[in-house]
Amino acid sequence: MNDRTQRLVRKLKADQLPALMVTDANNRRYLSGFSGSAGTCVVTYEEAYLLTDFRYTDQATQQAPDYQVITYKKGLQEGLSQLLEDLEVDQVGFEADDVTYRTYSNLCDELGDIEWAPTSGIIEKLRQVKDDEEVQIIREAAQIADEAFEEILPSVRPGRTESEVALDLEFCMRRLGAEELAFGLIVASGVRSSLPHGRASEKVIGEGEFVTFDYGAAYCGYCSDATRTVITGEPTEKQREVYDTVLRAQKAAVEFIEPGRTGEEVDRVARDIIAEAGYGDNFGHGLGHGVGLAVHEGPRLSQQNGDTELAPGMVVTVEPGIYISGWGGVRIEDLVMVTEDGAEVLTSPTKDLVVQKG
Numbered sequence: 001m002n003d004r005t006q007r008l009v010r011k012l013k014a015d016q017l018p019a020l021m022v023t024d025a026n027n028r029r030y031l032s033g034f035s036g037s038a039g040t041c042v043v044t045y046e047e048a049y050l051l052t053d054f055r056y057t058d059q060a061t062q063q064a065p066d067y068q069v070i071t072y073k074k075g076l077q078e079g080l081s082q083l084l085e086d087l088e089v090d091q092v093g094f095e096a097d098d099v100t101y102r103t104y105s106n107l108c109d110e111l112g113d114i115e116w117a118p119t120s121g122i123i124e125k126l127r128q129v130k131d132d133e134e135v136q137i138i139r140e141a142a143q144i145a146d147e148a149f150e151e152i153l154p155s156v157r158p159g160r161t162e163s164e165v166a167l168d169l170e171f172c173m174r175r176l177g178a179e180e181l182a183f184g185l186i187v188a189s190g191v192r193s194s195l196p197h198g199r200a201s202e203k204v205i206g207e208g209e210f211v212t213f214d215y216g217a218a219y220c221g222y223c224s225d226a227t228r229t230v231i232t233g234e235p236t237e238k239q240r241e242v243y244d245t246v247l248r249a250q251k252a253a254v255e256f257i258e259p260g261r262t263g264e265e266v267d268r269v270a271r272d273i274i275a276e277a278g279y280g281d282n283f284g285h286g287l288g289h290g291v292g293l294a295v296h297e298g299p300r301l302s303q304q305n306g307d308t309e310l311a312p313g314m315v316v317t318v319e320p321g322i323y324i325s326g327w328g329g330v331r332i333e334d335l336v337m338v339t340e341d342g343a344e345v346l347t348s349p350t351k352d353l354v355v356q357k358g
């Protein structure tokens with residue numbers, strides 16, 4: 001059994017749960033190494049199995065050497081019932097955040113002798129602290145994305161559309177080694193920059209506009225996540241004030257990060273600075289989130305569900321913003337790793353306001 005699966009088994013023992021069925025794609029990959037699109041892990045105290053279909057038998061065998069690969073022919077249900085009968089377990093946990101009601105009903109109908117126990121967040125919690133290999137991959141994902149952003153930045157100018165520069169960025173990330181985008185690119189200019197998640201549109205970038213880029217690369221299954229806001233002309237006094245407020249909040253929160261502090265406390269540092277400047281109502285989302293196999297995972301840096309204490313090896317974003325409807329907005333986001341005594345920033349482009357002239 002590999003390390004990650006052993007950690008899971010310790011947790012299952014503590015919870016007195018004799019087996020867990022793992023269906024979530026990221027959790028399955030995290031435990032077994034298998035990256036295919038169809039597969040279900042079953043982990044007991046003694047053994048770890050990976051059920052999949054014909055398309056993935058060879059891939060699963062190669063990628064998941066610590067798992068016994070079972071190829072089902074008629075469907076997962078059939079494979080599961082055979083395995084669980086052989087294992088003689090009477091209770092199996094399932095991932096309540098991933099299993100649909102339909103699948104749950106089928107399991108109850110067809111494997112009704114088993115008690116199906118809902119679980120939530122067991123493996124997600126293990127995933128929060130990254131090991132050295134994971135940190136290295138995330139570091140490389142961030143480098144690919146940043147290098148691409150810096151390469152296309154000179155071509156961001158009035159007259160081009162958001163979609164055009166987004167395509168440049170995507171192409172550049174792929175050329176530099178990204179498997180795919182970590183999420184749909186956000187390129188939001190002018191009034192659209194007040195949309196926290198303004199996906200790149202056909203809007204033409206104008207002069208003197210903020211342009212927010214929120215971009216991330218997927219690399220070896222892991223994600224990066226970063227945001228920079230640039231401006232296409234000399235900033236007005238108000239644009240400068242809003243930008244500087246977000247920047248001060250962002251830097252203060254990064255500075256404040258250290259093991260033992262909670263996500264809620266870190267969020268508070270940035271939120272207070274923005275509120276004192278008079279923009280409290282314009283910062284309506286949490287400060288950040290964990291990043292790994294999923295672009296959004298635990299821990300949360302937020303006033304909601306932000307009670308997790310930060311620990312070395314966690315990788316989180318710090319991304320305050322000010323969004324003023326009908327005017328525009330600014331967000332600055334770094335990817336940050338919690339270290340033994342503070343934080344290391346993994347994002348490299350400058351956070352000084354970049355002025356892109358036409």
Ligand code: GLY
Nearest residue numbers: 183214225319333
């Ligand atoms: N890219 C989405 C986010 O920053 O959360």
Ligand code: MN
Nearest residue numbers: 214225226227
């Ligand atoms: Mn982002």
Ligand code: MN
Nearest residue numbers: 225317319333
């Ligand atoms: Mn983010």
